[in-house]
Amino acid sequence: MRRSADIRDEIAGGPAWWRDAVFYQVYVRSFADSDGDGVGDLDGLRSRLGYLELLGVNALRLTPFYRSPMADHGYDVADPRDVDPVFGNLAAFDRLVDEAHARDMRITVDLVPNHTSDRHPWFQRALRAAPGSPDRDRYVFRDGRGRGGALPPNNWTSLFGGPAWSRVADGQWYLHLFAPEQPDLNWDNPEVRADLAHTLRFWLDRGVDGFRIDVAHGMSKPDDLPDMDLAAPAAGNGDPRFDHDGVHHIHRMIREVLDEYPGRVVVGELRVRDEERFARYLRPDELHLGVNFQLLEADFDADSVRGSIERTLDAVARVGAAPAWTLSNHDVVRHVSRYGDGAVGQRRARAMALVQLALPGTVYLYNGEELGLPNVELPDWALQDPIWERSGRAWRGRDGCRVPLPWEGHAPPFGFSTGPHSWLPVPHEWARLTVEAQLEDPDSMLSLYRQAIELRRTHPAFVGTGVEWYGAPPGCFAFRRRGGGLICALNTSGTAVPLPPGELLLASGPVAGEELPPDTAAWLA
Known part of the structure; x- marks a missing residue:
């Protein structure tokens, strides 16, 4: 197996490149289609690397592109x-990989270790095997409760709706915390661990710069599989389906493999709200970075945003790790829509972009947020997310944040595909949001992101690992990067407020005189 052209020589043994990197999440299906079938692909992504270089990001995070029957669009591997x-x-x-490295961009890829596809050869053998067999031991099979084992082994529910157990022909049940097509692996089985190590080395030897671990707070399950509290928040503290102490043995194993490859990074998706428990995942022999959802889940309110920042910084400070920040991803409503949609949502999204990019640590952008894309209300016929059917059509699922990107032109699919259609329909009104329409507009969302990322990379005020808070009027905050001098001010109130002293570097909207308007953020030095 060959190694890719290496861009890591300058960082081996030096400062960790990821501690202040700007990652760009590529939802591969929706980024760019090279062959006209309406689905994004790797060659399509490669054809748009020049755009990502122009945007100024340091690294890409690719959603799963592995062999899959696509019951969950690739997260069923x-x-x-x-x-x-x-x-x-x-x-x-x-x-x-080679072309990204030639452009000084790193490539990280999603791994999905909690479960496989039900079409995986292991699971197909498990279905043919007897209860208690080695083939079944790679997954979580159990006898049922009640007369004849007709009831599931416990009351766990799937995050996609319905029970987390499905029954097979001989009467046993298997666990799937997501769709039935995604059976959970048994991480007490040494073959499961060895196979993941094989997968890690396979991609590392092909030149990837790291991994993002899907559901990194999952995988390990308590031996007795106790019932869950159905009234408690899903995946919250105390949920027996997640954040079991045994998961840390798995992350230490993953880290041992990564440490054989200097300059590579492992990042976890962590829905763990307790700061102390979150910090455990970032101990020196586990994950390098943990992406939590504090900032993403904060309301557009200065106190809410400040609280999410303080909790995140407190958590990583316990173990000397870098924080990681995100406002959107392929599983949540896009933040333009969360903040109010329309002109209000756009103004607030611009303000929060400056807040996010001002913070110390690592930033994750989701493809299309730099264009100000809102969520799309798709018609019923277009919905493909398994959540739609699994929930009895009570939840519309995540398709609205996964609509393909608009690149150029005046009609859908706006250059996304060489063909006339895309796997999800692109709305006609996105003509004004295309990359082409925004590139030469100095007031566009894309221009704001480009300026902010450039300043973040080049201005001497963007140093330091902590923040210091200023006094501010109600509905506002201001912080300074400790050790650097950058000041970020946010106004979520309904009236203009005085700007902090300093030279204005960039603002998310028009600033007249010495006052910061509502729904606006500014950088000063």
Whole structure:
């Protein structure tokens, strides 16, 4: 297996590049389609690397592109060491890595270790095997409760709706915290651990710069599989389905493999609200970074945003890790819509972009947020997320934040595909939000992101690992990067407020005189 052209020589043994990087999450299906089938692919992404270089990001995070029957659009993996034909092949992946590295961009990829596809050869063998067999031991099979084992082993629910257990022909039940097509692995099984180590080395040897671990607070399950409190928040503290202490043994194993490859990073998706428990995942022998959802879940309110920042900084300070910040991803309503949609949502999204990019640590952007894309209300016929059917059509699912990106032109699919259609329909009104329409507009969302990322990379005020808070009027805050001098002020109140003293570097909206308008953020030095 060859190694990719290496861009890590200058960082091996030096400062960790990821501690202040700007990552760009690529939802591969929706980024760019090279072959006209309406689905984004690896060659499509490679064709748009020049745009990402222009945007100024340091690294990419790719959602799963592995072989999959696509019951959950790739998060149901049938072969974690191959590329699904809908996305290309291994040669296309190698070309992508080489060209990204030539542009000084790193490539990280999603791993899905909590579960496999039900089409995975292991699970197909488990279905044919007897209860108690080695083939079944790779997954979580249990006898049922009640007369004849007709009831599930416990009351756990799936995050996609309905019970977390499905029954097989011989009467046993298997666990799936997501869709029935995604059976959970048994991480007490040494073959499961060895297979993940094999997968890690396979992609590291192909030149990837790291991994993002899906559901990194999952995987390990308590031996007795106790009932959950159905009145408690899903995946919250005390939920027996997640954040079991045994998960840390798995992350230490992953880190041991990563440490064989200097300059590589492992990042976890962590829905863990308790700061002390969150910090455990970032101990020196576990994850390098943990992406929590504090900032993403904060309301557009100065006190709410400040609280999320303080809790995150407190958590990582316990173990000397860098914080990681995100406002959107492929699983949540886009923040333009969360903040109010329309002109209000756009103003607030611009303000929060400056807050996020002013903070010390790592930033994760989700493809399309730099264009100000809102969520899309899709018609019923277009919905594909398994949550829609699994919930009895009570939850519309996540498709609204996954609509393909608009690149150029005046009609859908706006250059996303060489063909006339896209896997989810792109709304006609996105003509004003295309990359082409925004690139030369100095007041566009894209221009704001480009300016902010450039300043973040080049201005001497953007140093330091902590923040100091200023006194501020109600509905506002201001902080200074400790050790640097950058000041970020946010006004979520309904009236203009005085700006802090300093030279104005950038504002999310028009600033007249010495006052910061409502729904606006500013950088000063």
